[in-house]
Amino acid sequence: MSYFDNLSKRFSAIYSCRFFLLCLALPITACVPRFSGVAPTSGEICEQVNIQRDPERWHRCGTFSVTFNGVASTDVSLASGTEPEDIIAVIPPGASSGPLIIRQNSGSCTLIGFFSKTQTLDPMFEVTGSPTRPSIVSFNASDTDITAGEAVTLNWTVSLPSEELTLNTIGGSSLSVLGRSSIEVSPETDSTYRLTARNRCLSVSQTLAINVQERPLITSVDDVYPGERLRARGSNLSSSNSNLIIQQNSRNSGPIRDPSPSSTSLDVILPTEFVPGPASIEAQVDTLTSPSYDFIIKGRESGQFIDITSQLLISTPTAVTCGESRSLVISGSGENRTASFYESGRLLFRETFNVSTGIRGAAFSPDCLHGVVAGHNSFTTTNSVLTVQDLANGRNRFSDNTLGQSLQILFSPDDSVLLHKSLFTVSGTTSSSTNYVIGLYDMQRNRNIPATGPQPCGSGSCSGLSARVLDNYRDVSINFNASTLGPYPIE
Known part of the structure; x- marks a missing residue:
């Protein structure tokens, strides 16, 4: 093949390649x-x-x-x-x-x-x-260091025309303030406000930071008894002057200082003047006071048990009142009587009892919280029946038809513990020895407190039964026939 023939083939190949690329490019460039x-x-x-x-x-x-x-x-x-x-x-x-x-x-x-x-x-x-860009001449606050919830006024001056004027907290929603020059805000935490003036597509912004001392907050109180250490938990509690204030009815502790506070808890001694039951507490940190927090002081009200045996009623017709709205009506004749407990005319509880022998009748507990009915067990001549009903909740708290004769009934000062005494019986007959059974029942937790067992009477009249909730609000001490029994834990 001659030199000119090779040259001709090369030109043909180049031409074919360019033609292919052109063909490929046409649909792509389109x-x-x-x-x-x-x-x-x-x-x-x-x-x-x-x-x-x-x-x-x-x-x-x-x-x-x-x-x-x-x-x-x-x-x-x-x-x-x-x-x-x-x-x-x-x-x-x-x-x-x-x-x-x-x-x-x-x-x-x-x-x-x-x-x-x-x-x-x-x-x-x-x-x-270009249109005129708006200008924010000033943007300030009446105070930039405030306490949580305190009101502060934001003021501004804007010159030149503005189609829009908005105010927002950083990360928050916007509020139109066009036509205004101030607004009052009450931030709970540190906040930065942005003021934006806009004229068509031209805008200008300024920011203003408000420093907020956050209010202390109590979120829980550990279990506490009067006279013991109280720990309140929450946030923003630490300061050189951190106090707790406890309130219960007319009792007010005044500020009790925690000398070593932390940001999440305060510890003080709960004064002994406070008793078990509902109370409220506030944290006072420097000049800030937390919202009130409700809690329960643990324990049972201390003091002597109250004997209601002599208050049992059997005569008919009889009607007595207790408190502002509760009443008891005894009805019936012969050996069977009926006790009906009412509140503002609405029946709460009704029980029939036998009055043939023994300690019998119906009464209120000292705080009018329970209805008490005692009677003779007509099926077993030596036994008594005792029923205690929670009138507010409609629940039976105690019921026993195997108690002996010579029944005695006492309640703790807050009506939460029942104490009863009766003659010790064996297989439905009274024991030959003069022994008594003393029972202690926690009506708050619906449980028997371990029994004292048969107690000998000795030569006395055996009527000397008394008890008290000790000042630790946890234990009961019983006195019977010149002997001290217990203490028995009720908490």
Whole structure:
């Protein structure tokens, strides 16, 4: 093959390759959208312009950015109602006269790197002016260091026209304050407020920080008995002057200082003047006071048990009252009587009892909380029946039909513990020896406190039964026939 023949084949190959690339490029370049012009060709900052697509080179192919002489518009969108869809761009602050350039940011066409992704529109775009930017002359507060919940006034002065004026906390929702020059706020925590004035697309902002000393808060109180250490838990409790104030009815402890406070707990001694039951507590940290927190002081009311045996009623018809609204009515005749307990005329509890022999009758407990019915067990001649009913909750707290004769009934000062004494019986007959059984029952927890066992009477009358809840609010001590029994734990 001659030199000229080889040269001819090389030219043919090059020509074929160029032809193939041209054929490949035609359908790909067709996907790259082009733009035919912009209207108007001049305008003020904040005005909109329409960038018109070339109808013959229109494809939905990705997103676009628009720059005016190198300054990017932050507001670019597609125009609705145009075919093909035009691009709408707002002339951005800082723009000046110069080239308007459109750049494709995403889409399948951007994968073809050797085709242009930008287009500069002719003629050069002219920026003719700008609206006036608003100015915040001042933004201040009546006080920038406050306590939680304290009111503070934010004041501002804005010059030059503003279409919008908004106030918001950083990260919070916005409030329109157009036409106002102040507002009162009461932040609970440290807060930064931002005031923004806007005139069309031009805006200016200023921020203002309010430092808030957060209010102390009690969220729980550990179990505590009178005279023992009380621990209140919460937040924002630590200071050089941290105190707890306890309130119970008319009792008020006044500030009790914790010499070693922590931010989450305060410890003080609960004064012995406070008794078991509901109470409330506040934390006083420097000049701030927490919301009141309700809690229960543990234990049972201390003091002597109250004997109600002599208050048992059997006569009919009989009606007695207890407290402001409760009443007891005894009805019936012969050996069987009926005790009916009412509250404001509404029946709470009714029980029939036998009065043939022994200690019998019906009565209220000392605090009017329980209805007590005692009677003879007609099936076993030596036994008595004792029933105690919680009148408020409609629950039976105690019921026993195996107690002996010579029944004696006592209640603790807060009605929470029942003490009863009766003759010791064996198989339904009274023991030959003069022994008594003493029973202690916790009606708050519905449990028998371990029995004392049969107690000999000796030569005395055996009527000397008494008891008291000790000053530790946890134990009961019983005195019987000149002997001390216990103490028996009730907590």
